[in-house]
Amino acid sequence: MLIFEQSRTGRVNTAQQPTTVDSRSNIPNEFLRTDKPLLPEVSEMQAVRHYTRLSTKNFSIDTHFYPLGSCTMKYNPRGCNTLSMLPGFLNRHPDSPANMSQGFLSCMYDLQEILKDVTGMKEVSLSPMAGAQGEFAGVAMIRAYHDAQNGGKGDPARTEILVPDAAHGTNPATATMCNFKVREIPTNKDGDVDIEALKAAVGPHTAGIMLTNPSTLGVFERKIKEIADIVHKAGGLLYYDGANLNAILGKVKPGDMGFDVIHMNLHKTFSTPHGGGGPGAGPVGVSSRLIPFLPVPMVTKVDNEYQLVTQKNIPTSIGRLSAFMGNAGVLLRAYIYARLLGKEGMHRVAEYATLNANYMMKKLEKAGFQLAFANRKATHEFIVTLKKQAKELNVSAMDFAKRLLDYGYHAPTTYFPLLVPECFLIEPTETETQDELDGFIDAMIAIQKEAETDADKVKGAPYTLPVRRLDDVKAAKELDLTWNFKKK
Amino acid sequence: MPFIPHTEEDVKSMLATIGVNSIDDLFDEIPAELRSEGLTKVPKGVSEMEISRIMHARAEQDSRALCFAGAGAYEHHIPAAVWEITTRGEFYSAYTPYQAEASQGTLQLLYEYQTMMASLTGMDVSNASLYDGASALAEAVLMAVRANRKSKSKRILMPRTVHPNYRKVAHNIVKGQGITLEELDFDMQGGHINPDSLPKDPGDFTALVIPQPNYFGVLEDIDALTNWAHEHNALVIAVVNPTSLALLKAPGSWGNEGADITCGEGQPLGAPLSSGGPYFGFMACREQFVRQMPGRIIGRTVDLDGKEGFALTLQAREQHIRRSKATSNICTNQGLLVTAATIYMALVGPDGLAKVAQSSHANTQNLISKLEATGNASRLFNRPVFHESLMKFEIQTDELMNAMSAQRILPGVIISDDYPELGNVMLVCATETKSEEDLQTYADLLAEMTKNSESSKSPSKSSMA
Numbered sequence: 001m002l003i004f005e006q007s008r009t010g011r012v013n014t015a016q017q018p019t020t021v022d023s024r025s026n027i028p029n030e031f032l033r034t035d036k037p038l039l040p041e042v043s044e045m046q047a048v049r050h051y052t053r054l055s056t057k058n059f060s061i062d063t064h065f066y067p068l069g070s071c072t073m074k075y076n077p078r079g080c081n082t083l084s085m086l087p088g089f090l091n092r093h094p095d096s097p098a099n100m101s102q103g104f105l106s107c108m109y110d111l112q113e114i115l116k117d118v119t120g121m122k123e124v125s126l127s128p129m130a131g132a133q134g135e136f137a138g139v140a141m142i143r144a145y146h147d148a149q150n151g152g153k154g155d156p157a158r159t160e161i162l163v164p165d166a167a168h169g170t171n172p173a174t175a176t177m178c179n180f181k182v183r184e185i186p187t188n189k190d191g192d193v194d195i196e197a198l199k200a201a202v203g204p205h206t207a208g209i210m211l212t213n214p215s216t217l218g219v220f221e222r223k224i225k226e227i228a229d230i231v232h233k234a235g236g237l238l239y240y241d242g243a244n245l246n247a248i249l250g251k252v253k254p255g256d257m258g259f260d261v262i263h264m265n266l267h268k269t270f271s272t273p274h275g276g277g278g279p280g281a282g283p284v285g286v287s288s289r290l291i292p293f294l295p296v297p298m299v300t301k302v303d304n305e306y307q308l309v310t311q312k313n314i315p316t317s318i319g320r321l322s323a324f325m326g327n328a329g330v331l332l333r334a335y336i337y338a339r340l341l342g343k344e345g346m347h348r349v350a351e352y353a354t355l356n357a358n359y360m361m362k363k364l365e366k367a368g369f370q371l372a373f374a375n376r377k378a379t380h381e382f383i384v385t386l387k388k389q390a391k392e393l394n395v396s397a398m399d400f401a402k403r404l405l406d407y408g409y410h411a412p413t414t415y416f417p418l419l420v421p422e423c424f425l426i427e428p429t430e431t432e433t434q435d436e437l438d439g440f441i442d443a444m445i446a447i448q449k450e451a452e453t454d455a456d457k458v459k460g461a462p463y464t465l466p467v468r469r470l471d472d473v474k475a476a477k478e479l480d481l482t483w484n485f486k487k488k
Numbered sequence: 489m490p491f492i493p494h495t496e497e498d499v500k501s502m503l504a505t506i507g508v509n510s511i512d513d514l515f516d517e518i519p520a521e522l523r524s525e526g527l528t529k530v531p532k533g534v535s536e537m538e539i540s541r542i543m544h545a546r547a548e549q550d551s552r553a554l555c556f557a558g559a560g561a562y563e564h565h566i567p568a569a570v571w572e573i574t575t576r577g578e579f580y581s582a583y584t585p586y587q588a589e590a591s592q593g594t595l596q597l598l599y600e601y602q603t604m605m606a607s608l609t610g611m612d613v614s615n616a617s618l619y620d621g622a623s624a625l626a627e628a629v630l631m632a633v634r635a636n637r638k639s640k641s642k643r644i645l646m647p648r649t650v651h652p653n654y655r656k657v658a659h660n661i662v663k664g665q666g667i668t669l670e671e672l673d674f675d676m677q678g679g680h681i682n683p684d685s686l687p688k689d690p691g692d693f694t695a696l697v698i699p700q701p702n703y704f705g706v707l708e709d710i711d712a713l714t715n716w717a718h719e720h721n722a723l724v725i726a727v728v729n730p731t732s733l734a735l736l737k738a739p740g741s742w743g744n745e746g747a748d749i750t751c752g753e754g755q756p757l758g759a760p761l762s763s764g765g766p767y768f769g770f771m772a773c774r775e776q777f778v779r780q781m782p783g784r785i786i787g788r789t790v791d792l793d794g795k796e797g798f799a800l801t802l803q804a805r806e807q808h809i810r811r812s813k814a815t816s817n818i819c820t821n822q823g824l825l826v827t828a829a830t831i832y833m834a835l836v837g838p839d840g841l842a843k844v845a846q847s848s849h850a851n852t853q854n855l856i857s858k859l860e861a862t863g864n865a866s867r868l869f870n871r872p873v874f875h876e877s878l879m880k881f882e883i884q885t886d887e888l889m890n891a892m893s894a895q896r897i898l899p900g901v902i903i904s905d906d907y908p909e910l911g912n913v914m915l916v917c918a919t920e921t922k923s924e925e926d927l928q929t930y931a932d933l934l935a936e937m938t939k940n941s942e943s944s945k946s947p948s949k950s951s952m953a
């Protein structure tokens with residue numbers, strides 16, 4: 001039942017209203033609203049009960065194993081939430097002067113330093129509000145860099161961004177937003193970038209390349225140094241999509257691989273909550289040549305006072321990308337997480353995430369599942385292809401995914417990367433126990449048996465969730481986007 | 489090992505299953521020269537108790553401020569239930585609802601949110617949110633260029649009464665796509681866009697942005713501006729404060745036909761000030777433009793048994809399907825903030841929101857009177873305002889800021905970097921959270937400071953003047 005269906009006209013929740021309201025107004029009638037907006041009129045308890053009940057219809061990390069590849073669904077420590085929500089942090093206005101902001105700014109400064117260290121980049125700006133905005137900042141900096149060449153006359157021939165065909169959809173979408181043409185580079189059968197194709201593609205038109213390493217195929221790009229040399233020699237820059245940073249945290253620094261700019265997804269690697277789809281945080285780090293273009297604001301320390309760095313201080317900056325300084329509360333959570341891990345904890349993240357992934361991969365292979373890259377080691381994630389099941393049993397990856405929900409496991413990422421048919425991209429993360437991984441593998445084996453003996457059972461799943469499979473076609477064709485949508 | 493559950497026995501048995509001797513062997517595909525030498529700036533790990541002490545101390549440094557600043561971020565009362573429920577693990581630690589059957593809680597909540605926002609803005613449809621108000625305006629500009637097929641110019645008229653940071657963000661995000669944002673200047677008496685001063689022959693333009701209230705708190709002539717834009721075949725992008733919409737005319741009712749796209753900052757609906765984020769941007773539009781709208785959209789549908797359910801819809805617009813041809817590169821919305829906003833709106837209801845809006849309006853009027861009564865401050869503009877006003881001070885605003893912030897009072901926001909021509913002014917705001925005593929404290933301090941500064945005219949002051 002929707003909250004609106006529980007509403008009664010005239011029901012008022014007075015504890016949540018100012019007690020005395022001065023009714024004086026100097027707003028002329030022409031500016032005023034005459035109808036009442038459709039907000040629920042419910043008691044506090046009704047609202048609390050309704051949304052608490054809704055929450056129980058979700059899978060979440062706190063309730064279920066959630067091996068969603070490329071999303072790094074690791075445990076979100078509660079302490080990070082509690083401490084980021086102390087009143088001093090929650091009540092600080094973004095335009096507060098430095099003398100009312102030293103606590104907050106010191107955390108931001110320290111976080112910049114930590115991220116510089118773990119990525120091997122020269123400077124970091126925290127302000128992008130999500131991975132996709134970090135990508136935008138990165139590619140905009142690449143554009144600004146080329147525009148500043150030749151004594152400011154620019155290098156207008158550089159119109160193309162190279163993107164491997166396995167890349168996240170955001171990479172080409174971002175390049176387009178920055179007015180670059182996108183050229184796809186094929187991947188070879190082992191999951192590495194096709195070096196010969198890359199050599200053929202680069203030239204004076206190359207602005208840069210966007211790479212994820214480990215790639216979205218769950219393998220480490222072994223020829224990364226060679227790729228960096230090829231692109232740099234052609235005059236292009238290297239962009240690192242930090243989606244998979246969890247796999248190499250503290251073990252390999254993107255700066256050492258030759259990247260010029262990187263975005264990090266703090267909601268993945270630094271364990272800030274995914275929140276049902278945001279907020280994220282997508283700080284960017286750069287090599288020396290891109291420092292003049294970093295987005296503002298940043299935080300600096302002058303004579304022991306922390307201060308904001310704005311466009312006034314860096315006129316060449318690509319500017320600001322948010323009204324204030326990005327998702328500050330998310331950044332605080334990431335900072336607390338980084339301090340809890342400490343320098344000795346960072347590389348353990350990569351190690352145990354990799355251990356868990358390789359363990360699952362091996363056990364699934366032994367159970368008869370086909371791996372996309374059987375001769376490679378898994379990184380923090382790996383790919384199983386269910387194309388045999390789809391062909392022989394007519395049971396698709398989507399059917400397996402839905403049936404897993406009945407077994408109490410969130411499905412892995414399905415049908416991404418697009419290169420591998422009927423695929424599952426599985427990322428267990430370092431925070432799961434061996435027992436949990438075994439439980440998932442047992443579920444996969446059980447579903448395989450069901451697929452062989454009673455395929456319709458798998459194809460009809462799920463059965464035990466609040467709803468069964470939904471009619472997506474109807475949702476898109478007969479749009480119903482608000483309550484009473486068609487009655488208006 | 490924080491948050492890693494493995495025992496030595498676990499590791500041994502897992503390595504045996506994999507068939508390697510050590511965890512390090514799992515990294516043997518990474519070229520040796522790339523292995524990190526170790527971290528130098530990351531401090532040693534601490535326990536939750538220790539970090540708790542550190543964070544309490546730092547939060548304390550910024551605590552107990554009395555805030556009269558607005559300028560795009562507003563302090564409102566947030567019912568305790570809002571964040572108690574929002575931070576339940578089932579909302580807090582879930583991902584984007586791709587597996588609809590396992591995400592009905594988030595999906596239904598987003599559908600309810602879309603309904604509330606569509607009604608509040610008077611538009612047909614709402615998306616499930618964007619990053620913040622500034623980036624929502626940037627996305628609205630991109631959307632207008634896609635949606636207005638009559639216009640070829642990619643020219644957007646952007647009044648200088650729009651929040652300067654929103655204008656900067658919009659510029660930074662859209663400039664790569666050949667879109668120009670052309671400024672419209674404001675009336676120096678009213679602090680608004682004077683419809684009489686609009687160009688008679690503006691040429692082809694794609695959209696006019698109309699803020700209500702505008703950055704100065706001032707109410708714009710929305711009806712005249714909307715009609716003017718529509719007469720020239722341009723779309724209207726409304727940038728509004730959601731709290732104000734409980735009192736003020738909804739963009740869907742502006743002028744003869746209403747605004748086409750409405751966007752704004754959702755923070756006043758249940759998100760704390762929190763140093764500027766996370767907040768959320770909202771966006772709503774006419775039904776005919778829904779396929780041009782960026783971000784997640786939730787639809788109601790049925791399952792195999794005909795039972796009501798909710799799912800992401802119109803995904804063909806999005807980057808994970810369209811790649812380089814997507815309407816935007818946006819992936820996330822600000823799900824958790826929308827969760828808070830939806831619960832906030834349910835808890836306060838239509839009457840509560842109207843009272844918050846009215847109380848904020850009245851408090852600001854009251855603050856203006858008290859400041860003016862000191863004889864040392866006056867309103868710069870003569871038009872009505874919602875809950876914020878630009879005040880001209882006799883004393884230098886920098887001095888006022890320094891002296892008051894030393895007493896943990898934030899007297900407003902200095903905007904001279906963006907509007908040097910307006911002189912010695914500050915944008916002040918008093919929401920429903922301010923008591924009569926709070927307002928009096930501000931006025932008394934101002935009076936006292938002015939007295940002190942008159943009795944000792946410092947050379948530094950005259951050099952700054």
